């Protein structure tokens with residue numbers, strides 16, 4: 001149904017605009033995460049937002065919340081193809097690795113970032129368009145790389161100044177081990193069928209492991225006595241899980257083993273993990289991942305061990321804000337005020353020249369007198385005003401005025417001397433460079 005013309009158009013429910021200055025914080029957060037990923041040798045990959053629907057049904061699993069009820073799927077009206085807005089990044093990344101034979105050449109450590117789409121009920125920390133930064137490793141089977149991913153995230157929390165993140169680990173074993181556990185789990189839960197809720201009864205035959213993750217207190221109580229998957233693990237899975245834990249202990253990473261951690265996507269095997277916080281209310285999982293050794297083969301590629309994680313940018317942003325982990329957005333260094341035709345022309349030249357030397361410059365646009373322009377310079381938080389009238393322009397000069405120092409004086413200086421003066425006299429260059437790259 002089309003909206004009446006008089007009605008104002010709004011963004012889609014659960015899909016939010018990220019406005020300034022928040023968007024500036026986002027950019028800095030993303031830069032900090034990317035710096036950390038690159039320090040561990042991860043390389044960027046850019047993937048499509050729209051993928052064929054069968055990619056997700058096959059990868060994530062038919063009987064998962066995502067595939068059953070959360071995907072934005074549609075039929076391409078031009079060719080009848082079934083398409084879906086990606087609900088996550090792992091499946092598309094594995095598809096790209098197979099399609100381009102990336103894992104045939106060497107181990108791949110990849111990262112991506114961007115919007116994901118899930119038709120969930122929106123609430124604080126849960127959106128229909130949200131953003132993930134994900135890392136995926138293809139071609140390594142040992143516990144070392146599982147642990148490396150966790151150490152990387154631990155370093156990131158430190159870089160961002162975040163405290164109180166708890167790490168939860170579990171092992172989902174191999175498919176054969178899960179099959180034995182599954183049979184026993186179904187038999188156990190069938191004994192309580194009358195007391196299970198509708199969701200659990202529906203999952204009983206199709207995806208009983210997910211029942212362990214139920215939020216219903218009565219179902220949780222029943223699950224407390226259920227057979228534990230960890231007890232079904234064979235020697236190799238146990239050794240892998242022990243290996244991950246040993247590296248984490250050596251590195252001083254604290255963790256809890258949570259047998260209820262089953263994840264909402266079916267592609268996992270062996271180690272899975274989540275970083276959780278109690279500072280974000282109900283949506284406390286900030287980062288989650290694990291191993292998915294079967295996925296590449298399942299999607300038609302050569303068997304390739306793999307593991308990875310994705311963090312939720314909205315949740316990480318909220319956590320940074322809650323913990324004051326964000327510096328104020330950086331204001332312009334120079335506000336360039338000008339009045340008069342010759343002054344306007346010189347102003348453009350001076351602004352470009354300052355930017356050439358790395359000075360963040362806001363050029364006044366829109367005319368008006370100097371008084372109003374100086375108010376704007378103050379409001380923008382600039383450190384300096386460069387003021388040009390036609391008189392200054394006629395002698396290729398400008399007025400330079402510090403806006404942060406108590407002295408109200410200003411100096412008339414030659415245009416070609418301006419960048420040097422700003423750098424030498426007003427900025428401590430080293431401190432400024434550090435300021436630009438440190439923190440978020």
Ligand code: HAM
Nearest residue numbers: 088090126127130285286287288289290308309310312
């Ligand atoms: P996931 O647990 O579905 O895993 O999502 C990862 C993270 O994305 C969550 O921990 C959360 O921070 C964020 N997230 C998920 N849904 C929403 C939402 N509706 N609104 C806001 N944030 C959300 C995956 O997506 C896997 N692909 C992770 C992975 C990568 N496993 C291996 N490699």
